[in-house]
Amino acid sequence: MSGLQIVSFIIIFSSVLLQTHSADGVVYSAVLPHTVTALTDSCVLIPCTFIISTFEEKLQKTKQIYGIWLKKTPLFGKDESSVVFNSSKNIIQGFRHIEMIGNLTERNCSTVFYNIMMNHSDPYYFRIEMEPNVFRATFNTNPHNASDSSKTVRINVTDSPQPPELIFSPDVSKSVMEGTAVNLICSAEAPCPKQPPRLSWTYIPKSANIITQLQEKPDKTHSVFSSMTFNASYMDHKMNISCTATYPRNISNNTTVNSTVMLRVMFPPKETRIIIKPSASVTVGTNVTFTCQSKASPSNNMTYTCNE
Template sequence: MPQNIEALSGSCVAIPCSFTLGSGYESSLTASCKGIWRKGWRRVHVFDSSLTGTGLNTIQGNLTGNLQQKECTTILNDFTSYFNDYFCFRLECDNALKYNFPGRVTIDVTEYPSKPTLSPATVDVMEGTSVSLICSAAAPCPSLPPTLTWTPTLNDSVEDLQETPNQVITSLLNFTASHVHHGEKISCTALYKRQAGKSDKSSKTYLTVTVLYPPKNTSVSVSPSGSVVEGSSVTLTCNSNANPAVKNYTWYKINGTEAVTLGSGESFTLDSKASDSGEYCCEALHALGTEKATKAKLLLPKSSPPLQSSGVFMWPSKHLELTVQKWARFDCLNLARSLP
């Protein structure tokens, strides 16, 4: 018999129980024997197996063990905090065998169920590792075991198991660790139904998954993203997703089939000359691997002839083609008098 059992108020509780007898008493174990549970230091009789079903017991229940086989396991129903105490077992038979067993069990009644436990308590793995999580919850009432639910399920296998001898319900979640699981909170919720129409109770525990993975989704961003005036700064930034975070980057300019190394660092700044136009690429360097970004094409304006701020701007040619920061409209005027 365990020393302590935690029971949920409004639910049943099972007391695992067995006993031994001194030599010479074996033959006294007959069908006439009954089991009695006594509460507290006053040894008040709260359950008598011979009164099962009569409604005369203080605590209703059922002795499920076979006394003739020295089994005295008992289920007591609709347990409340009023019965928070220790209990002792007494055996009575219609003969000389009557005995108060010295062992006792303390039953602690709680209004809320204890949190389930997760094993392992932490998940810190490499991407691609197979992970098995076990959620365990106390099941003090065999007829109303808790229902265990995983959130999220991770679209993988879930297997429910029951360990009756230990009064524990377990559920197994299997998944293969991916970078999308990094930082994910995985929770296990235990839902307990109670007796006599009382509302359900639940408890939850969770852990945060840590997954180590190489650079992914490496890309180049350009700032500013709009039009650029020649001579102003243009900053290229290399973005990459990895755990641990990427700290080393290398920059390249693509000249045909060749890649010319420009420098290192998360960002690279250009002075925005026309000769800087072209394709750029960065590479994220990481202890777990490397990844190159998709090429980024950078177009910078060419130098333009000076524009007159006011008056009429004249050009001897029939048309004018300019590369400027923004589109501008020019009207061609046919002057009446000849030009000098």
């Protein structure tokens, strides 16, 4: 795969805006994806940003700012087992490693959870603490129902990633004319940008040009995209083109998934030839068979003429 580049990619997405008013009237909100799908024995990035009213003013009064992640419940302080990460006490609980890659002073709470296991499937809540006692809050949209996890981020863990998506232009599952410029785009989710899947093609036409990139989407999650462009040739007719995504894992074997499309090309007669049987010298009176062969698509409309 060619070198990965991080670029912007525009799609329609859905995220959660967690907006709440504190007792002193402070408005605070966080933007998180509804769900992130993680692969076992890999890592997952939770993109996270937040807004707190008069944040810059509060930041001037703050000596330390901490990030906390809670599992299953937004309630903090009643059950320490719900705390999976607390940067103020260097607590990492239930995970081998958690890294907050975002800068909290820049309202970025993005976090990477490493070595994901099946029992990590749960809703997670982000909490911020600005000390000494400047501002403390858990970003929960429903203060009247602390058990409501419908508007926070949920990690869904799977052993098998989804097959890559194939998008093509024009529709190669139908017939395209020989010489037509064809563009195939293969995309695979990259929940762990530090270990993105590797995309490969099983059939590459001679004229193909391939560009592969790691792209950040508007919700700050990532996908790997591989674009293959070529001019359709009669030699590509009925060829199966597969895109394979190989996901690296830390301990277990890598996982591969693929998607396939058959290319159908329309072209006039090619490689026309005459076959003579027997091909060696014959005596007068021997029966000789002449067979005319040609490749074409569609082939049911071909006619043959014989000229002496």
